[in-house]
Amino acid sequence: xxxxxxxxxxxxIEGHAKVAIHLNEEGNVSDTFLHVQALRGFEKFCEGRxxxxxxxxxxxxxxxxxxxHHLASSKAGDACLGVTVPSAAIKLRRLMQMIAxxxxxxxxxxxLAAPDFVIGPDSDYSVRNVVGIIGAAPxxxxxxxxxxxxxxxxxxxxxxxxIHPTFSMPGGVSxxxxxxxxxxxxxxxxxxxxxxxxxxxxxxENVFPKYLDAIKSIGVIKVGHIGTVTxxxxxxxxxxxxxxxxxxxxxDDFAYDEYLDNIGEHVxxxxxxxxxxxxxxxxxxxxxxxxxxxxxxxNCLARxxxxxxMATPAAQAxxxxxxxxxxxxxxxxxxxxxxxxxxxxxxxxxxxxxxHDPEITSPDIRVKVEPKAGRxxxxxxxxxxxxxxxxxxxxNGLIKKANIIVGTTHNNAAMNLSVxxxxxxxxKDGTYDQGILNKVEMAIRAYDP
Amino acid sequence: xAVTVAEEWLNSCSGCEISILxxxxxxxxxxxxxxxxxxxxxxxxxxxxxxxxxxxxEIPEAVVGIVSGSVRNDEHKHVLEEMRKKTKxxxxxxxxxxxxxxxxxxxxxxxxxIFEKVxxxxxxxxxxxxxxxxxxxxxxxxxxxxxxVVKVDITIPGCPxxxxxxxxxxxxxxxxxxxxxxxxxxxxxxxxxxxxKKSAGGPVKRCFENLEFNPEEGLDKMxxxxxxxxxxxxxVTLAGCAGTAGVPRCVQARTPxxxxxxxxxxxxxxxxxxxxxxxxxxxxxKTVVDRRAIMNRYIGGHGNLRPLPARxxxx
Numbered sequence: 001x002x003x004x005x006x007x008x009x010x011x012x013i014e015g016h017a018k019v020a021i022h023l024n025e026e027g028n029v030s031d032t033f034l035h036v037q038a039l040r041g042f043e044k045f046c047e048g049r050x051x052x053x054x055x056x057x058x059x060x061x062x063x064x065x066x067x068x069h070h071l072a073s074s075k076a077g078d079a080c081l082g083v084t085v086p087s088a089a090i091k092l093r094r095l096m097q098m099i100a101x102x103x104x105x106x107x108x109x110x111x112l113a114a115p116d117f118v119i120g121p122d123s124d125y126s127v128r129n130v131v132g133i134i135g136a137a138p139x140x141x142x143x144x145x146x147x148x149x150x151x152x153x154x155x156x157x158x159x160x161x162x163i164h165p166t167f168s169m170p171g172g173v174s175x176x177x178x179x180x181x182x183x184x185x186x187x188x189x190x191x192x193x194x195x196x197x198x199x200x201x202x203x204x205e206n207v208f209p210k211y212l213d214a215i216k217s218i219g220v221i222k223v224g225h226i227g228t229v230t231x232x233x234x235x236x237x238x239x240x241x242x243x244x245x246x247x248x249x250x251x252d253d254f255a256y257d258e259y260l261d262n263i264g265e266h267v268x269x270x271x272x273x274x275x276x277x278x279x280x281x282x283x284x285x286x287x288x289x290x291x292x293x294x295x296x297x298x299n300c301l302a303r304x305x306x307x308x309x310m311a312t313p314a315a316q317a318x319x320x321x322x323x324x325x326x327x328x329x330x331x332x333x334x335x336x337x338x339x340x341x342x343x344x345x346x347x348x349x350x351x352x353x354x355x356h357d358p359e360i361t362s363p364d365i366r367v368k369v370e371p372k373a374g375r376x377x378x379x380x381x382x383x384x385x386x387x388x389x390x391x392x393x394x395x396n397g398l399i400k401k402a403n404i405i406v407g408t409t410h411n412n413a414a415m416n417l418s419v420x421x422x423x424x425x426x427x428k429d430g431t432y433d434q435g436i437l438n439k440v441e442m443a444i445r446a447y448d449p
Numbered sequence: 450x451a452v453t454v455a456e457e458w459l460n461s462c463s464g465c466e467i468s469i470l471x472x473x474x475x476x477x478x479x480x481x482x483x484x485x486x487x488x489x490x491x492x493x494x495x496x497x498x499x500x501x502x503x504x505x506x507e508i509p510e511a512v513v514g515i516v517s518g519s520v521r522n523d524e525h526k527h528v529l530e531e532m533r534k535k536t537k538x539x540x541x542x543x544x545x546x547x548x549x550x551x552x553x554x555x556x557x558x559x560x561x562x563i564f565e566k567v568x569x570x571x572x573x574x575x576x577x578x579x580x581x582x583x584x585x586x587x588x589x590x591x592x593x594x595x596x597x598v599v600k601v602d603i604t605i606p607g608c609p610x611x612x613x614x615x616x617x618x619x620x621x622x623x624x625x626x627x628x629x630x631x632x633x634x635x636x637x638x639x640x641x642x643x644x645x646k647k648s649a650g651g652p653v654k655r656c657f658e659n660l661e662f663n664p665e666e667g668l669d670k671m672x673x674x675x676x677x678x679x680x681x682x683x684x685v686t687l688a689g690c691a692g693t694a695g696v697p698r699c700v701q702a703r704t705p706x707x708x709x710x711x712x713x714x715x716x717x718x719x720x721x722x723x724x725x726x727x728x729x730x731x732x733x734x735k736t737v738v739d740r741r742a743i744m745n746r747y748i749g750g751h752g753n754l755r756p757l758p759a760r761x762x763x764x
Contacts, residue, residue, distance in 0.1 A: 008495060008501070009495070010489075035582070038460070043567055045555045047566075048742065050739055126492075145474065153473075161701075161702065163609050265573045267568055271580060368657055371655075
């Protein structure tokens with residue numbers, strides 16, 4: 001038996017994982033595993049909790065996308081209790097989501113991903129990080145730190161908390177927005193929109209062209225895609241229908257509460273993270289590089305593949321340019337970084353649009369709810385992909401059952417495939433170095449797990 | 450000379466790390482003073498060497514060690530023990546590290562029940578045996594705070610801790626201090642709402658409706674949340690969530706406190722104290738729905754939460 005190369009921990013991602021690359025006696029890759037070591041058991045310990053408390057419990061699943069969990073949970077609660085949420089409350093939920101996502105996408109691009117591209121994938125690890133970025137591009141870095149802070153400040157000043165929010169609940173949100181608050185936030189929002197447009201321009205000019213070879217080679221796989229679209233096919237982060245696209249670009253649309261007919265989760269003994277798969281394509285996910293089956297991806301690249309169009313004008317122009325170069329669906333894994341910036345533009349534009357909507361300052365933001373037995377599937381697009389919260393309540397409005405599929409989990413099989421692909425191509429005859437192993441990690445980082 | 454820092458996250462959500470990044474401009478001032486030798490969220494230092502060539506886990510020595518997250522499995526325990534060995538001043542960052550945090554709600558259930566649910570009881574999951582592999586760490590008997598495993602020097606509580614507190618604690622260490630703590634004040638001590646020391650009485654209201662307030666007016670014109678009849682844990686919760694100034698974060702959102710900064714002092718019994726406080730304003734604490742879980746939401750470590758024995762079946 002040959003040796004095993006362990007990469008642990010996987011770094012500049014937002015979770016806990018290790019990669020094991022198994023080599024045969026000739027020193028070539030025989031198999032690879034992305035082992036996810038974290039398990040907390042939310043599905044169990046949410047049982048018995050009051051449904052109106054859930055949005056402020058499950059946000060703790062992720063400190064990077066707490067708003068996604070917060071809102072998916074609120075929507076599941078709305079559905080369990082059978083309430084119609086006032087339109088202004090939905091707009092405020094959407095607005096908070098967009099502000100949080102702008103901050104998140106800036107964080108991912110500049111702090112987590114950029115070191116590989118700006119400092120270089122083969123450079124020494126001691127400089128291939130955010131401190132290196134500050135050294136290499138101090139003015140931009142200062143601006144990023146400032147603007148990320150600004151998104152957190154807006155959320156805190158208006159909604160109390162940037163991380164682990166309490167603002168949204170079944171039936172609506174906890175407070176309306178005053179005209180004074182709206183005006184103040186709008187000033188910051190305009191600044192964030194301008195910087196978002198700058199960021200994608202900067203990346204297209206200075207970052208992506210240099211690494212076109214890497215983009216065309218690292219972790220490339222051809223699998224399906226999932227995302228949320230509106231009835232007219234536009235990408236939406238808060239509500240719509242799910243679209244599951246096959247690798248050839250054909251697709252099926254279905255309502256959130258039909259997810260069990262379309263998505264299954266497989267368990268492997270070597271990872272705590274489950275492996276969601278498209279039930280109608282295969283009986284289980286097949287992690288075979290030549291013949292993958294049942295596997296689809298989530299997160300930004302998947303979303304911009306499944307949507308017919310972006311929801312806002314500048315983002316739509318970016319999508320058209322992207323599709324001219326890379327087609328639909330685009331399969332190159334590192335294009336996740338490009339897709340994320342197209343989404344950044346939509347989030348920033350939507351944020352500004354919502355702030356110009358006269359209804360955003362309506363005082364009609366919560367309906368009183370009554371406890372009752374029911375079931376509700378709440379779904380939003382989290383930064384990392386389609387997020388599903390499925391609750392069942394008893395007569396007293398306490399959770400009887402909870403099933404949760406988080407965005408990153410959808411990508412588990414695809415990330416494993418991308419790792420296998422990258423390692424197999426780059427490690428030959430037992431030869432590898434830290435730069436090669438970092439490229440294996442870049443195949444994971446693209447998915448921003 | 451910059452101070453060396455090693456950072457790790459265990460059973461965590463990354464919120465504490467995002468809070469570090471949310472220090473904003475203060476971050477840029479602090480960064481040159483800090484020499485991060487290990488921090489998985491930002492820097493690619495590996496446990497077993499950069500090409501995985503070593504057999505033993507190694508975290509570089511550092512003056513300051515920061516650990517977020519609770520201790521859930523044997524690998525967390527191993528990493529935490531290595532951090533303790535390699536760092537002079539160990540900081541527990543956030544309420545998971547300090548008290549167990551929200552993931553320690555799991556302590557109300559047995560590990561068997563949790564695994565049964567996750568791997569064989571979810572409608573989308575193809576029923577399967579529990580994962581069992583050398584690279585999948587085994588769970589400990591429960592979810593623990595850091596000081597249940599190693600000695601902790603400084604605790605920065607909060608879910609997440611406010612960025613200003615993180616900057617404040619680190620600045621103190623840079624000045625040569627070896628300890629840092631928050632003053633023993635309650636959230637109520639920093640909350641500007643109107644208090645009349647009585648409520649309308651009756652059962653405690655659930656958050657099925659919003660608080661009564663005028664959005665055009667500040668919190669100083671809003672009636673205390675407990676006195677409005679809802680459960681708010683401000684009375685028994687350590688102040689600090691809004692940083693060095695400002696009003697409590699959840700109250701700013703016009704929602705009640707759920708105790709994310711933990712008890713005001715070590716050894717306090719927040720659940721008992723809270724029930725007393727409610728009684729004193731005419732609320733019946735026995736009517737709080739899901740009382741044990743809600744009052745221990747962030748503090749389920751230290752044996753505060755454990756599985757209840759099965760209820761005897763009534764004849």
